[in-house]
Amino acid sequence: MEKFTQLTGVAAPMPAINIDTDKIFPAIHLRTIKRTGLSKHLFEEIRFRPDGSENPDFVLNQGPYRQTRIIVAGDNFGCGSSREHAPWALTDFGIRCVIAPSFADIFYNNCFKNGLLPIALPQAEVDKLMDDAKKGANAVLTIDLDKQTISRPDGEIVHFDIDPFRKQCMLNGLDDIGLTEQKAADISTYEAKARTQRPWVFGMTEKAGA
Amino acid sequence: MAQPRTLFDKIWDSHVIAPAGEGTYLLYIDLHLCHEVTTPQAFEGLKLAGRKVRRPDATIAVADHNIPTSNRKAGIDEPESKLQVDTLERNVVEFGVPYIPIDSINQGIVHIIGPEMGLSQPGMTIVCGDSHTATHGALGALAFGIGTSEVEHVLATQTLIQAHAKNMLVEVNGTLGAGVSPKDVILAIIGKIGTAGGTGHVIEYGGSTFRSMSMEGRMTVCNMAIESGARAGLVAPDEITFEYVKGRSYAPKGAAWEQALAYWKTLPSDPGAHFDKKTSLDAGQIAPHITWGTNPEQTAPITSRVPDPAEIDDPLKRAAVERALQYMQLTPKTPLTEIPVQRVFIGSCTNSRIEDLRAAAAIARGRRVAEGVRAMVVPGSGLVKHQAEEEGLDRVFLEAGFEWREPGCSNCMSMNPDRAMNGERIASTSNRNFEGRQGPGAKTHLMGPAMAAAAAVTGRLADVRQLG
Numbered sequence: 085m086e087k088f089t090q091l092t093g094v095a096a097p098m099p100a101i102n103i104d105t106d107k108i109f110p111a112i113h114l115r116t117i118k119r120t121g122l123s124k125h126l127f128e129e130i131r132f133r134p135d136g137s138e139n140p141d142f143v144l145n146q147g148p149y150r151q152t153r154i155i156v157a158g159d160n161f162g163c164g165s166s167r168e169h170a171p172w173a174l175t176d177f178g179i180r181c182v183i184a185p186s187f188a189d190i191f192y193n194n195c196f197k198n199g200l201l202p203i204a205l206p207q208a209e210v211d212k213l214m215d216d217a218k219k220g221a222n223a224v225l226t227i228d229l230d231k232q233t234i235s236r237p238d239g240e241i242v243h244f245d246i247d248p249f250r251k252q253c254m255l256n257g258l259d260d261i262g263l264t265e266q267k268a269a270d271i272s273t274y275e276a277k278a279r280t281q282r283p284w285v286f287g288m289t290e291k292a293g294a
Numbered sequence: 295m296a297q298p299r300t301l302f303d304k305i306w307d308s309h310v311i312a313p314a315g316e317g318t319y320l321l322y323i324d325l326h327l328c329h330e331v332t333t334p335q336a337f338e339g340l341k342l343a344g345r346k347v348r349r350p351d352a353t354i355a356v357a358d359h360n361i362p363t364s365n366r367k368a369g370i371d372e373p374e375s376k377l378q379v380d381t382l383e384r385n386v387v388e389f390g391v392p393y394i395p396i397d398s399i400n401q402g403i404v405h406i407i408g409p410e411m412g413l414s415q416p417g418m419t420i421v422c423g424d425s426h427t428a429t430h431g432a433l434g435a436l437a438f439g440i441g442t443s444e445v446e447h448v449l450a451t452q453t454l455i456q457a458h459a460k461n462m463l464v465e466v467n468g469t470l471g472a473g474v475s476p477k478d479v480i481l482a483i484i485g486k487i488g489t490a491g492g493t494g495h496v497i498e499y500g501g502s503t504f505r506s507m508s509m510e511g512r513m514t515v516c517n518m519a520i521e522s523g524a525r526a527g528l529v530a531p532d533e534i535t536f537e538y539v540k541g542r543s544y545a546p547k548g549a550a551w552e553q554a555l556a557y558w559k560t561l562p563s564d565p566g567a568h569f570d571k572k573t574s575l576d577a578g579q580i581a582p583h584i585t586w587g588t589n590p591e592q593t594a595p596i597t598s599r600v601p602d603p604a605e606i607d608d609p610l611k612r613a614a615v616e617r618a619l620q621y622m623q624l625t626p627k628t629p630l631t632e633i634p635v636q637r638v639f640i641g642s643c644t645n646s647r648i649e650d651l652r653a654a655a656a657i658a659r660g661r662r663v664a665e666g667v668r669a670m671v672v673p674g675s676g677l678v679k680h681q682a683e684e685e686g687l688d689r690v691f692l693e694a695g696f697e698w699r700e701p702g703c704s705n706c707m708s709m710n711p712d713r714a715m716n717g718e719r720i721a722s723t724s725n726r727n728f729e730g731r732q733g734p735g736a737k738t739h740l741m742g743p744a745m746a747a748a749a750a751v752t753g754r755l756a757d758v759r760q761l762g
Contacts, residue, residue, distance in 0.1 A: 099610070099613075100613070102614065106707075106726070106731045107728065110730055111707040111709055111731055112708065115375050116374065116378075117335065117338070117378060117381045118334075118335070119335045158610060159610070160489055163490065163589070164425065164728060165439075165707075166332065166424055166425040166441050167331075167332065168332070168443060171441075187493075188490070188493065188523060189493055189523065189525050190425055190440065190520075190525060193440075193441060193444065194444075197441060247316065247317060247318065247457065249315025249317070250318075260443070261447050263455075264314075264447065264451045264455065265451065270311050271320075271451060271453060274311040274322055275322070275452075278322065281557075282417070282557065283550065284546035284551075284553065284554045285415070285418055286352070287351045288325065289351055289352060289353060289354040289392045
């Protein structure tokens with residue numbers, strides 16, 4: 085996973101609430117076996133017109149927002165399906181941080197696996213950053229994960245909270261599976277115990293009938 | 295005296311392997327369901343790292359999203375869909391994962407076949423790269439959707455790193471009125487608590503309404519837990535659960551059954567167990583519901599009208615309603631029963647089980663699909679299809695002018711050719727009414743199976759209670 089330490093870039097305003105994963109990455113394009121190159125379908129239905137041309141009203145098609153690195157969004161961002169294609173498409177576009185009052189749980193988890201930092205802040209703080217994000221070429225924010233700060237264009241610092249375990253994984257670009265494999269002995273011990281306590285759940289799918 | 299625990303707490307505690315960090319734990323996974331859409335990148339990741347599947351005996355795969363629902367012998371036409379299914383079939387061979395082939399009678403939507411084959415059982419942890427995994431919570435299992443990186447993590451280690459969710463209780467008491475289905479119950483719940491009402495929580499659905507609800511009804515309810523933000527929804531296992539599981543092909547048998555049963559009976563929440571959040575509804579007050587907007591909280595009783603954004607104070611909610619009505623091409627204050635539909639979809643992991651098909655057939659029987667409406671019935675599995683045909687439901691649907699299709703996810707998210715075209719308006723028994731989900735510009739109204747059949751035969755959104 086790509087590390088996340090500091091990020092300075094253009095923030096785009098997306099004030100709508102409940103921006104769902106079908107909107108971020110339409111289901112029809114889930115028919116891929118790859119995780120790269122997905123930004124071409126990012127926000128497809130609102131980003132492009134039916135004839136394939138760009139919709140000039142959509143923020144990511146406008147001037148400096150073509151270089152968006154940060155999205156400032158409304159409540160419950162990423163609700164809907166578990167598709168990791170949503171964070172894959174966002175990061176492929178160059179977006180490494182989403183700031184919103186809240187996130188849907190599965191999307192939130194998926195972000196951390198892909199070096200995409202989701203920052204949840206109270207509505208009033210998001211409102212201030214939303215105003216900043218509307219400043220076009222001046223809509224530049226700096227995120228410092230280690231210090232847990234967002235620097236606004238006027239220099240004001242906004243602090244954010246983050247789970248310390250996830251923070252360390254992001255800062256160091258740690259591979260979760262590698263970390264878990266270090267606990268192989270614990271897993272084996274658990275399995276041996278569970279086999280005696282709940283033997284009927286072992287070997288289930290290998291029984292006849294599949 | 296031990297602290298009273300909820301059903302969720304008990305399953306969680308019995309699956310924690312070790313702490314993983316502040317507030318996070320390494321959790322053991324009993325059953326991993328795989329489908330073709332969210333696994334290719336996970337298997338690729340294993341390959342690149344030289345890893346194996348740790349427990350093929352706790353893993354099972356099936357293709358459901360991309361599968362055509364007609365003329366299946368002709369294979370898959372759309373090349374991207376074909377590649378995804380072929381990739382799954384190659385991966386299950388390479389990694390030794392049990393697989394249910396497309397031509398098997400057991401093939402179907404992953405969330406239909408798990409319970410149907412007896413794989414989903416009380417007290418288990420069940421995951422799948424699919425948010426509707428919450429369905430299996432109906433059996434009293436902790437079941438939740440995960441992303442593809444987590445799919446890879448489970449394949450490699452049979453564990454997940456998870457934060458402990460909070461407990462939420464949604465209680466519904468009383469008897470449902472005639473013509474009111476479990477789908478109406480869950481739509482009413484989501485309408486009340488909102489699409490983020492359960493975020494960070496596992497919801498237990500309790501109260502007399504759920505105690506007397508069938509297993510299939512409970513599955514419909516738990517299926518949509520995620521539409522209120524909760525990754526998992528649960529119903530405490532009881533005699534209805536045990537009766538449902540007993541005798542199914544993967545269920546424990548003989549002495550193992552007795553041992554499992556004794557364990558399952560210890561699972562329901564203890565009296566006095568703490569819930570961080572509670573809400574309740576009166577079953578007698580729930581009318582048949584439909585959604586009028588573009589997320590599942592935008593729901594209303596069929597007897598009401600399209601809402602008027604001018605009457606909403608919160609500016610963000612007002613903007614969301616305005617946007618939804620614009621997309622749905624609806625005028626404020628229009629009676630919902632005056633909205634015409636062009637398409638009807640009866641299917642999906644929410645409502646494609648035998649009871650759903652019976653409910654829809656009861657309305658279709660002796661009636662005709664309205665002029666200009668295309669209505670599709672897509673059973674959830676080969677076994678459901680077979681059962682329905684044994685009962686003659688296929689004849690009822692065909693004689694009424696419905697299409698009777700092969701099992702799969704179909705028009706719920708339209709990764710296969712079953713897609714709404716030209717912005718058609720659909721009465722759908724699926725779970726999400728997001729913009730564009732059922733086809734470009736498609737306008738989805740979610741509802742229960744009898745309500746969808748009523749829409750098919752009247753050509754508009756209709757109150758099933760008026761059809762008798």
